[in-house]
Amino acid sequence: MISLDLLKLGEAIHGSEKEKEILSILEKRLKNDNKRIEVKTKEWVINNFSVKLNGKEVTSSLAPYTKGYVKGKVGREILAFPFPDHPFKVKDFYSYALSQGAEGIIFYEEGKIRRIIMPDVKIPVIFLPFKPEGYVEIEAESFLRDSTSYNLEFTIKEGDDYILLGAHVDHWLSGFHDNLFSIDVVLNSLTEVKNHGLKVVFFSSEEGPKCCTGSLQHPKDDIFTAIILDALYPSRVVYSSTPDLWDFAGLFPLKRIEMPTPFSDHFSFVQKGIPSLVLYNDDLIPYYHSDKDLPNSRDEKFLTEISESVKLLLHELDKLSMKDLNERMSKFGERKFVVDYVNLTTSFAISSNSLGPRLKSP
Numbered sequence: 001m002i003s004l005d006l007l008k009l010g011e012a013i014h015g016s017e018k019e020k021e022i023l024s025i026l027e028k029r030l031k032n033d034n035k036r037i038e039v040k041t042k043e044w045v046i047n048n049f050s051v052k053l054n055g056k057e058v059t060s061s062l063a064p065y066t067k068g069y070v071k072g073k074v075g076r077e078i079l080a081f082p083f084p085d086h087p088f089k090v091k092d093f094y095s096y097a098l099s100q101g102a103e104g105i106i107f108y109e110e111g112k113i114r115r116i117i118m119p120d121v122k123i124p125v126i127f128l129p130f131k132p133e134g135y136v137e138i139e140a141e142s143f144l145r146d147s148t149s150y151n152l153e154f155t156i157k158e159g160d161d162y163i164l165l166g167a168h169v170d171h172w173l174s175g176f177h178d179n180l181f182s183i184d185v186v187l188n189s190l191t192e193v194k195n196h197g198l199k200v201v202f203f204s205s206e207e208g209p210k211c212c213t214g215s216l217q218h219p220k221d222d223i224f225t226a227i228i229l230d231a232l233y234p235s236r237v238v239y240s241s242t243p244d245l246w247d248f249a250g251l252f253p254l255k256r257i258e259m260p261t262p263f264s265d266h267f268s269f270v271q272k273g274i275p276s277l278v279l280y281n282d283d284l285i286p287y288y289h290s291d292k293d294l295p296n297s298r299d300e301k302f303l304t305e306i307s308e309s310v311k312l313l314l315h316e317l318d319k320l321s322m323k324d325l326n327e328r329m330s331k332f333g334e335r336k337f338v339v340d341y342v343n344l345t346t347s348f349a350i351s352s353n354s355l356g357p358r359l360k361s362p
């Protein structure tokens with residue numbers, strides 16, 4: 001598994017030299033025709049970071065993209081919270097702490113540090129692998145700077161239009177399942193298609209600011225469907241897709257089917273009207289964006305299983321035209337979605353005939 005080699009490189013922050021190192025390794029590894037597609041992105045640079053607890057330096061991680069200096073007592077100037085049961089809830093603790101006049105925030109969790117993006121950068125926020133007591137001093141200098149990176153595109157088979165199979169390569173901390181493992185799944189899922197072309201794309205900067213992701217900047221004119229692998233974890237998948245592809249969910253070991261979530265690289269394609277899906281698994285939550293997102297004993301078997309499922313999906317999609325997918329879509333509604341960025345979901349847009357199909361008398 002190439003993911004095990006890439007894991008040794010360590011954290012690959014969006015837009016960084018490490019991200020480009022992963023891409024150049026993949027460039028050498030695949031023999032097919034490839035093309036670099038330039039991406040204007042941001043690199044998060046940590047210039048200086050240290051945390052002292054009662055005068056002693058301790059292991060810690062800085063929350064993107066926070067910065068600043070604070071020295072104070074836990075429970076007074078600095079508020080500490082146990083890491084919540086869902087990573088997306090940290091923003092609520094952040095707002096609460098600010099409302100209480102906190103000058104710094106600590107999230108603690110036994111044996112683990114994380115990188116979860118905060119809603120803004122007013123005060124420094126850190127993650128600690130234990131519950132802190134006493135006096136803490138945080139020094140954090142970090143900033144986002146303009147950077148150029150690239151998506152790496154391989155043409156596996158030429159065609160008039162393409163099925164795109166993709167995964168991002170940038171990752172927070174160890175990032176094994178989010179998202180090095182998906183690189184192996186992509187490489188293992190290559191199969192022969194007849195009617196459409198097939199492209200593989202390794203994306204830059206998925207974890208970075210929404211403005212600047214690699215998938216947003218990727219050319220989409222000749223894309224028939226996009227299949228994205230992101231944060232896979234043994235042994236099942238959340239099938240998050242435009243409804244025209246729901247019929248194929250049964251090809252996978254399934255946790256649930258859902259409307260396309262407005263995160264990950266498939267969403268740039270969804271917003272261009274392209275039938276798209278992302279396969280992920282929120283069973284990863286206990287390790288998500290932490291230094292404990294590491295290989296486990298079930299990965300190898302899961303890699304074989306999921307790659308077989310992706311191959312079957314590619315064969316099924318290859319049999320279809322855009323007209324076929326539009327017909328599948330029209331069973332549900334129009335190809336127009338409303339995005340809820342708070343709950344991270346989408347729903348059908350309400351339009352004049354959106355209730356049409358369901359109100360027909362029997």
Ligand SMILES: [Zn+2]
Binds near residue numbers: 206231
């Ligand atoms: Zn990811």
